[in-house]
Amino acid sequence: MNASRLMDPGKGRDFAGGLVLALGYLLLGIVPTALFATGYVGGFLLWVCTRGREFGFVAVRGPYWLTMALFVAHKVEESQTDFFPALSQLTGHPVPQEITPAGALLYALAGAWLLVPVLMPRRMPFGSFLAWSFFCAMGITELAHFVFPLFMAGPYAYFPGMATVALLAPSAWWGLFRMVRPVPGSSSGETGKAT
Numbered sequence: 001m002n003a004s005r006l007m008d009p010g011k012g013r014d015f016a017g018g019l020v021l022a023l024g025y026l027l028l029g030i031v032p033t034a035l036f037a038t039g040y041v042g043g044f045l046l047w048v049c050t051r052g053r054e055f056g057f058v059a060v061r062g063p064y065w066l067t068m069a070l071f072v073a074h075k076v077e078e079s080q081t082d083f084f085p086a087l088s089q090l091t092g093h094p095v096p097q098e099i100t101p102a103g104a105l106l107y108a109l110a111g112a113w114l115l116v117p118v119l120m121p122r123r124m125p126f127g128s129f130l131a132w133s134f135f136c137a138m139g140i141t142e143l144a145h146f147v148f149p150l151f152m153a154g155p156y157a158y159f160p161g162m163a164t165v166a167l168l169a170p171s172a173w174w175g176l177f178r179m180v181r182p183v184p185g186s187s188s189g190e191t192g193k194a195t
Helices: 011-029 030-049 057-080 081-090 101-122 127-141 141-151 164-182
Strands: none
Touching: 030 127, 030 141, 030 164, 057 081, 057 101, 057 127, 057 164, 081 141, 101 127, 101 141, 127 141, 127 164
16 A cells, blocks of 8 residues: 555544544543544644645645644643542543553544644645644634533633643634645745645
8 A cells, every 4th residue: 555545634534533523432431532523623624725725834834833832831831730520520520540552542532633744745735734724723723621611600700721721722713724724935845735
């Protein structure tokens, strides 16, 4: 089997998205899985709508690295403020007690977003899909942190992870904007088609 078949956007996208959703449901329940789906489905729809438009990593380099750095800060905030126990209390689904093989695989699949700067310059369509899903997940899905307090008893208050989302989401919107309207000159050189 040659490498181009492995990077077939349909096969890679469908497999990765389906596996993330299945593992998310198994580990965290229906609510987080529905949230994960917004990033992957939204990313897929945007990817399909822009097929054939030329852009590459140069177009999103700034927003990508800023969003990735803020995502790491967001994961630290979630860890330090007990996001998963708070989500468990909200959804009624128990928090996984330890890192399981399924949990490790779920994190590894999220780590696929690190392939964006490797795949996009090589004109691999899966790289464009990953970029769309990354920016959608960070810019849309993560906004759920502002919705969760509406379902809790008492007045609207901080929900674990909320502080960093205030910066994370706008940086992802910047990435989405740059993918929709690339900067002049970003479709040459190392960049590729989003086909």
